[in-house]
Amino acid sequence: xxxxxxxxxxxxxxxxxxxxxxxxxxxxxxxxxxxxxxxxxxxxxxxxxxxxxxxxxxxxxxxxxxxxxxxxxxxxxxxxxxxxxxxxxxxxxxxxxxxxxxxxxxxxxxxxxxxxxxxxxxxxxxxxxxxxxxxxxxxxxxxxxxxxxxxxxxxxxxxxxxxxxxxxxxxxxxxxxxxxxxxxxxxxxxxxxxxxxxxxxxxxxxxxxxxxxxxxxxxxxxxxxxxxxxxxxxxxxxxxxxxxxxxxxxxxxxxxxxxxxxxxxxxxxxxxxxxxxxxxxx
Amino acid sequence: xxxxxxxxxxxxxxxxxxxxxxxxxxxxxxxxxxxxxxxxxxxxxxxxxxxxxxxxxxxxxxxxxxxxxxxxxxxxxxxxxxxxxxxxxxxxxxxxxxxxxxxxxxxxxxxxxxxxxxxxxxxxxxxxxxxxxxxxxxxxxxxxxxxxxxxxxxxxxxxxxxxxxxxxxxxxxxxxxxxxxxxxxxxxxxxxxxxxxxxxxxxxxxxxxxxxxxxxxxxxxxxxxxxxxxxxxxxxxxxxxxxxxxxxxxxxxxxxxxxxxxxxxxxxxxxxxxxxxxxxxx
DNA sequence: GTAAGTTACGAGCGACGTAAAAATG
DNA sequence: CATTTTTACGTCGCTCGTAACTTAC
Numbered sequence: 001x002x003x004x005x006x007x008x009x010x011x012x013x014x015x016x017x018x019x020x021x022x023x024x025x026x027x028x029x030x031x032x033x034x035x036x037x038x039x040x041x042x043x044x045x046x047x048x049x050x051x052x053x054x055x056x057x058x059x060x061x062x063x064x065x066x067x068x069x070x071x072x073x074x075x076x077x078x079x080x081x082x083x084x085x086x087x088x089x090x091x092x093x094x095x096x097x098x099x100x101x102x103x104x105x106x107x108x109x110x111x112x113x114x115x116x117x118x119x120x121x122x123x124x125x126x127x128x129x130x131x132x133x134x135x136x137x138x139x140x141x142x143x144x145x146x147x148x149x150x151x152x153x154x155x156x157x158x159x160x161x162x163x164x165x166x167x168x169x170x171x172x173x174x175x176x177x178x179x180x181x182x183x184x185x186x187x188x189x190x191x192x193x194x195x196x197x198x199x200x201x202x203x204x205x206x207x208x209x210x211x212x213x214x215x216x217x218x219x220x221x222x223x224x225x226x227x228x229x230x231x232x233x234x235x236x237x238x239x240x241x242x243x244x245x246x247x248x249x250x251x252x253x254x255x256x257x258x259x260x261x262x263x264x265x266x267x268x269x270x271x272x273x274x275x276x277x278x279x280x281x282x
Numbered sequence: 283x284x285x286x287x288x289x290x291x292x293x294x295x296x297x298x299x300x301x302x303x304x305x306x307x308x309x310x311x312x313x314x315x316x317x318x319x320x321x322x323x324x325x326x327x328x329x330x331x332x333x334x335x336x337x338x339x340x341x342x343x344x345x346x347x348x349x350x351x352x353x354x355x356x357x358x359x360x361x362x363x364x365x366x367x368x369x370x371x372x373x374x375x376x377x378x379x380x381x382x383x384x385x386x387x388x389x390x391x392x393x394x395x396x397x398x399x400x401x402x403x404x405x406x407x408x409x410x411x412x413x414x415x416x417x418x419x420x421x422x423x424x425x426x427x428x429x430x431x432x433x434x435x436x437x438x439x440x441x442x443x444x445x446x447x448x449x450x451x452x453x454x455x456x457x458x459x460x461x462x463x464x465x466x467x468x469x470x471x472x473x474x475x476x477x478x479x480x481x482x483x484x485x486x487x488x489x490x491x492x493x494x495x496x497x498x499x500x501x502x503x504x505x506x507x508x509x510x511x512x513x514x515x516x517x518x519x520x521x522x523x524x525x526x527x528x529x530x531x532x533x534x535x536x537x538x539x540x541x542x543x544x545x546x547x548x549x550x551x552x553x554x555x556x557x558x559x560x561x562x563x564x
Numbered sequence: 565g566t567a568a569g570t571t572a573c574g575a576g577c578g579a580c581g582t583a584a585a586a587a588t589g
Numbered sequence: 590c591a592t593t594t595t596t597a598c599g600t601c602g603c604t605c606g607t608a609a610c611t612t613a614c
Contacts, residue, residue: 001286002358004284004285005283008283044361044365046366061372065365068361068364072354072361076283076284083328084326084328086346087329
């Protein structure tokens with residue numbers, strides 16, 4: 001039986017036209033390649049080249065062999081890529097969330113429960129979450145609403161309540177609570193990569209000019225240094241505290257108070273069970 | 283890059299269940315196989331087996347790898363078989379004929395003209411001839427009638443006239459010529475492998491009992507030794523002479539006088555041109 | 565104790581590179 | 590004379606088999 005190495009060589013010879021060029025491309029001496037091709041011909045019991053003293057070219061057999069060789073090599077490459085994807089799947093849990101804050105707790109929990117497994121997380125829109133869950137791109141997704149569907153396991157994770165973060169001298173800073181629309185039209189600081197919140201802000205405050213900040217650290221500095229209103233939430237405050245020069249006022253709209261749900265395919269529930277158990281106990 | 287040898291080994295291990303069995307099937311020591319599989323895992327950068335001290339079994343990766351390996355090996359085998367068929371095609375001319383006698387001359391002619399090429403011949407029925415020509419199983423066929431068709435080249439080869447071969451004391455042995463039906467009902471000697479003649483005899487002499495003889499030499503001996511009528515032809519007589527104790531009487535039916543035609547696909551005509559030229563000159 | 569798998573070690577075969585030869589333009 | 594291919598030859602490395610060790614039934 002011939003070997004893949006020889007098929008690769010055959011294809012390279014076909015592509016480059018001469019043994020010398022091919023040998024160079026293959027990081028091989030030219031005589032070695034010459035012998036290897038002779039051996040391939042022996043093993044196939046068929047001549048593959050038209051030989052003319054100091055010139056060589058594929059004959060009809062060689063052309064056909066090359067085409068088949070390409071196929072075999074392509075499938076071999078497929079084997080490698082697919083097997084590595086499969087392996088990776090088994091050693092990683094991909095979690096996608098509609099918002100960043102749930103991951104702050106969930107990712108460390110998963111890492112603690114599955115120490116051998118890499119936890120990869122990403123923020124995506126609701127549609128992408130469900131599509132990715134369906135296509136097994138994500139083993140678990142965090143949604144801002146429950147989903148009852150066959151073959152989907154859905155369990156409550158926790159709440160998040162949104163606040164305006166206002167400087168003390170803001171006209172509305174004394175209020176007990178405020179609707180979105182009360183600040184609509186002003187200029188606000190906004191962090192990017194906040195998932196569904198972004199869409200919500202734009203929808204509820206269409207006249208507001210948002211200064212989008214990509215970096216978390218830079219965003220924090222801007223909040224401290226400027227008098228521009230921004231958003232925060234109970235989860236953020238609990239974790240990072242509140243900026244000293246800020247007053248946090250709850251947002252009264254119902255949409256500003258979300259409950260997050262963890263979703264996974266039913267056939268993944270068993271694998272994730274330790275996580276769901278721990279969730280229930282806390 | 284892994285090698286086909288390793289894929290073959292993986293499949294064998296999967297099929298036999300243990301390394302030891304597989305090693306035996308592969309004519310390899312068990313430690314060598316163990317190492318080879320470890321190397322495959324290294325090269326794929328993926329574990330393929332569930333190892334339990336003195337037991338080994340494919341894991342999920344291994345199962346998938348095995349399926350891909352099967353595909354790759356099947357295609358590799360395809361490469362071998364198809365390339366050999368192609369090669370054979372280039373080094374042989376397959377000629378099929380409706381009757382044996384034309385081949386007596388044609389086969390040596392082809393061998394002389396194409397000394398590098400193997401001439402393979404076979405006797406087939408008319409339908410099989412045309413089908414085989416169409417499917418490129420035969421590069422040339424000899425038919426007892428012309429065929430005008432697109433992409434088919436057709437040229438006359440020669441005639442054959444059928445004779446009854448009768449013992450001198452046969453009641454009809456003095457006739458100048460005889461129709462088939464004049465001997466219908468008698469018992470006759472008949473050689474097998476005579477192509478379309480066989481069908482013709484049965485059709486024109488439905489009441490005759492034919493003693494079929496497979497072997498040419500045995501047939502000749504029977505003709506000499508017995509008083510049973512048989513067939514011969516001008517071509518046979520010219521080549522092998524007539525048995526001394528026989529009188530040959532032409533058969534008067536029009537079907538007993540055939541003209542043979544050489545047919546080939548138009549795209550093969552160029553390749554066979556030297557043959558057709560020589561045919562024309564003789 | 566037998567059967568299976570891994571590790572260790574030494575040997576042989578095969579593939580490689582260098583060198584040389586032949587042929588072409 | 591440069592380029593390309595094939596053949597010759599010596600070396601190195603890889604894979605093999607044997608042997609030893611471990612574990613399980």
